[in-house]
Amino acid sequence: MSTGKVIVSAESVVMDYQTPTGIKHVLNDISFSLLEGEFASIVGPSGVGKTTLLRLLTGLMQPTSGTIRINGEVVTSPPPGLAVVLQDYTRSLMPWLTVEKNISLPLKRLGLSKTEIAETIELVLTEVGLRGNQKNYPWQLSGGMQQRVAIARAIAVRPQLLIMDEPFASVDAQTRFDLEDLVLKVRDDFKITTAMVTHDIDEAVYLSDKVVVLYGSPADVKEIVKVDLPYPRNQVASRGREEFAELRTKIYAQVRGLQ
Amino acid sequence: MKGANISVIRRFLPGVVSMLGFMLLWQLGTSFGPLSGGSLPSAINAISALGALFVLPEIWLAIGQTLFIALTGLLISVVLGIPAGVLVGLSPFAYRSLKPVLDFFKVIPPIVIIPIVILVFGPTTEMGIFLVVFANFFMLVFQSAYGVRDLDTVLLDTLRCYGMTKWDEIWHARIPGALPFIAVGVRIAVAASMIVAVVAGLIGGAPSLGQQMLLYQSSGQPNQTFAIVIIFGVLGLGLARIYSRLQRKIVFWTD
Numbered sequence: 001m002s003t004g005k006v007i008v009s010a011e012s013v014v015m016d017y018q019t020p021t022g023i024k025h026v027l028n029d030i031s032f033s034l035l036e037g038e039f040a041s042i043v044g045p046s047g048v049g050k051t052t053l054l055r056l057l058t059g060l061m062q063p064t065s066g067t068i069r070i071n072g073e074v075v076t077s078p079p080p081g082l083a084v085v086l087q088d089y090t091r092s093l094m095p096w097l098t099v100e101k102n103i104s105l106p107l108k109r110l111g112l113s114k115t116e117i118a119e120t121i122e123l124v125l126t127e128v129g130l131r132g133n134q135k136n137y138p139w140q141l142s143g144g145m146q147q148r149v150a151i152a153r154a155i156a157v158r159p160q161l162l163i164m165d166e167p168f169a170s171v172d173a174q175t176r177f178d179l180e181d182l183v184l185k186v187r188d189d190f191k192i193t194t195a196m197v198t199h200d201i202d203e204a205v206y207l208s209d210k211v212v213v214l215y216g217s218p219a220d221v222k223e224i225v226k227v228d229l230p231y232p233r234n235q236v237a238s239r240g241r242e243e244f245a246e247l248r249t250k251i252y253a254q255v256r257g258l259q
Numbered sequence: 260m261k262g263a264n265i266s267v268i269r270r271f272l273p274g275v276v277s278m279l280g281f282m283l284l285w286q287l288g289t290s291f292g293p294l295s296g297g298s299l300p301s302a303i304n305a306i307s308a309l310g311a312l313f314v315l316p317e318i319w320l321a322i323g324q325t326l327f328i329a330l331t332g333l334l335i336s337v338v339l340g341i342p343a344g345v346l347v348g349l350s351p352f353a354y355r356s357l358k359p360v361l362d363f364f365k366v367i368p369p370i371v372i373i374p375i376v377i378l379v380f381g382p383t384t385e386m387g388i389f390l391v392v393f394a395n396f397f398m399l400v401f402q403s404a405y406g407v408r409d410l411d412t413v414l415l416d417t418l419r420c421y422g423m424t425k426w427d428e429i430w431h432a433r434i435p436g437a438l439p440f441i442a443v444g445v446r447i448a449v450a451a452s453m454i455v456a457v458v459a460g461l462i463g464g465a466p467s468l469g470q471q472m473l474l475y476q477s478s479g480q481p482n483q484t485f486a487i488v489i490i491f492g493v494l495g496l497g498l499a500r501i502y503s504r505l506q507r508k509i510v511f512w513t514d
Contacts, residue, residue, distance in 0.1 A: 058416075060416055060420065078419055078420045078421075082420050082421070082422070084417055084420040086416065091411045091413035091414055092414055094414065094431065094435070095512035095513075096511075096512050105421075105427065105431060106423065109423070109424070137512060163420070
């Protein structure tokens with residue numbers, strides 16, 4: 001699923017925080033890369049610095065040392081072609097705007113005409129299974145549907161890089177499976193390079209081409225695990241495969257510090 | 260249709276019953292209780308005095324003057340206070356610089372500046388309006404400034420990642436995000452405006468229900484004095500109800 005072109009590269013990234021009690025070393029020498037069209041998950045124990053790494057990738061924060069490049073350019077602020085889906089849909093969508101307006105706001109800067117914007121909204125809402133919900137407000141939709149709107153907003157900008165932070169953490173288990181499959185479908189249809197933080201190892205294996213395992217304090221890349229499960233993947237067959245169980249066991253042991 | 264009638268009865272009956280119960284207690288308390296024999300009017304006396312007041316043109320004039328002071332003052336403080344607060348909130352430097360000043364003026368009750376204001380304006384309508392604006396302005400500035408500053412960090416991060424301009428952030432996120440805070444400020448201001456409009460008359464002698472009340476009190480007419488309290492209550496309740504409806508329309512996404 002990859003063309004071999006490097007989209008994201010983290011080179012010896014170190015991150016320290018100044019806290020009232022002194023300097024806290026969070027990330028220690030993190031390096032990895034992400035090829036065009038690849039899906040990478042970042043896993044690790046709670047508090048290891050997964051979200052910090054994700055914020056560095058978005059350019060919202062700068063590393064203490066080392067560099068992050070997107071498309072070869074050093075990231076100092078959110079780069080063009082970036083889309084995000086964050087954990088809490090109730091906080092990332094604007095309740096005072098309709099679904100349509102929520103999606104069209106980031107589109108404005110792309111210089112599309114009104115018709116193109118309307119067509120794009122129709123297309124992405126159809127893609128996420130929410131056709132006809134243009135005029136609804138986010139709070140009129142269920143949690144799973146709101147997260148679908150956030151995904152629709154992300155793909156509407158035709159991103160080069162999609163960054164997701166625990167995107168399915170606040171929905172129930174059944175909805176979670178549905179959204180995982182939606183992400184696989186969207187990825188297949190739009191060929192978007194994706195980096196996702198999750199604490200769910202099964203989910204990481206199910207969705208990813210590679211899993212970046214962070215461990216330690218300050219955190220290092222313990223291993224970059226390649227996931228060779230065949231596509232198309234599905235909840236029953238893919239999760240039932242022997243490789244799936246092996247990969248999950250291996251990553252679980254690493255996250256727990258057992259290996 | 261019948262079902263609708265039943266639900267209307269269910270909705271309003273408990274309130275009506277407790278209101279009547281309160282009146283009964285009032286009547287009994289002033290007839291037999293420890294309050295009897297004093298100058299506290301009984302419910303029946305106060306209500307019949309109220310009926311008699313309604314034929315007097317000066318009462319209607321006083322109601323009009325009170326509403327004029329309260330609503331003009333409210334309008335001025337909203338029109339000045341909210342934009343000022345939004346601007347202060349958008350600039351961290353302005354917020355840090357002005358917060359002590361705002362906090363200082365916020366805690367000064369309008370009553371304590373009445374002596375100074377009378378020196379400037381005299382016992383006039385303008386004095387009343389000024390007091391209402393004084394009572395509301397700093398609170399509204401504070402609520403609006405706080406509201407624009409309080410934008411959710413997850414939303415702010417999301418907008419920044421999508422490369423939204425500062426202007427979009429202000430116009431589509433910060434200002435609408437501040438509206439619930441501003442709406443609460445205006446709700447407080449509506450109540451405060453009525454109170455201050457009456458106090459301006461009661462203490463400052465501005466033409467309003469307060470001044471009328473003072474006249475009845477000093478001429479030894481407790482029934483009429485109390486009747487004005489009832490008028491004031493009904494006016495305050497009415498304004499609060501009207502504003503509630505407006506508020507539900509403006510910040511429709513909150514419950």
